[in-house]
Amino acid sequence: MLVNTDLANLSDLSFRTAFVIYIVALVLSLIHYGRIQSVIDMRRLRDTKAEVDAKELVVAGTGSSTSDSFNEAHGLIDEPFDQELYDKRLAGAKKFSGMAQAMVWFGIALHVVSVITRGLATKRFPLGNMYEYILVMTALAMVIAAVVAQKKNWHTMWPWLLTPMVILMFFNSTVLYAQAAPLVPALNSYWLPVHVSSVSIGASIGLVSGVFSLLYLLRIWQPKGKERGFFGAVAKPLPSAKTLDSLAYKTAIVTLPVFGIGILLGAIWAEAAWGRPWGWDPKETVSLITWILYAAYLHARATAGWKNYKAAWINVLALATSIFNLFFINMVVSGLHSYAGLN
Secondary structure (H helix, E strand, O other), X not given: OOOOHHHHHHHHHHHHHHHHHHHHHHHHHHXXXXXXXXXXXXXXXXXXXXXXXXXXXXXXXXXXXXXXXXHHHOOOOOOOOOHHHHHHHHHHHHHHHHHHXXXXXXXXHXXXXXXXXXXXXXXXXOOOOHHHHHHHHHHHHHHHHHHHHHHHOOHHHHHHHHHHHHHHHHHHHHOOOOOOOOOOHHHOOOHHHHHHXXXXXXXXXHHHHHHHHHHHHHHHHOOOOOOOHHHHHHHOOOOOHHHHHHHHHHHHHHHHHHHHHHHHHHHHHHHHHHOOOOOOOHHHHHHHHHHHHHHHHHHHHHOOOOOHHHHHHHHHHHHHHXXXXXXXXXXXXXXXXXXXOOO
């Protein structure tokens, strides 16, 4: 089967351009992240001053110095809150968040074009090697993340989501890159799109879920309004721990059945191709372990007596095994699934 080199080149160009656009979006989101920190500081100062004013009303006429002591304890001054400066900083932060979100959608459009043109160039689903798998998986993960961030207006999540995506895409375009080519014989089956698509969608959603659990653990360590030190400053713009935990849980609910269906379809394909549904191949084994961890996380999360932060560690472990499966198993370990284009 001949490969359309023009479309293949367009796919490569679109992917690399999307990568650059994501870097620009990351820079803009980091500027927004820094600016929103000062907005949060001013907002908390305003709220504290309001608390002081309310306290002064309570002790008014008694001659008590309670409010003065409160001011000293909180390092407050008697100057009025600068609402105009607050509004200016908030508007500036929103401007950069809007620019970052727009760049993300632009990058996603190019990313999707890269996936489509790769498929058209090879006249098949673009899931034939590691490069194509990560090409599709990162595109799916970005779409999911963008929808969540746009719907909930949580633009402070972008530095945390874009950073692993940019690293993964850089690694994919350098170390894992493979030129467009026909499928290897082992993958030339109608089972390829249904099996690998299910696994890639499940893994993409699981990636987002794992990042949310990591951020939830950071927020638990640095509670809202009680942040301390460097990590406290980093965690300050994040949503509440409850919100992050809810996001991780809801996305994991989708991950479990989709990823499980992908494993099941893979077993059916293995029966047709190799005469057995399961052979404890390294990739099969680690995929099953990852799925069990997602199931354990959801079970622990819904079980009375389990603290949510303990369950979150299981989701983080599932993320780690998924990454281990993606790179170490595909690139180092030999097995029946060693057709990543690197062996």
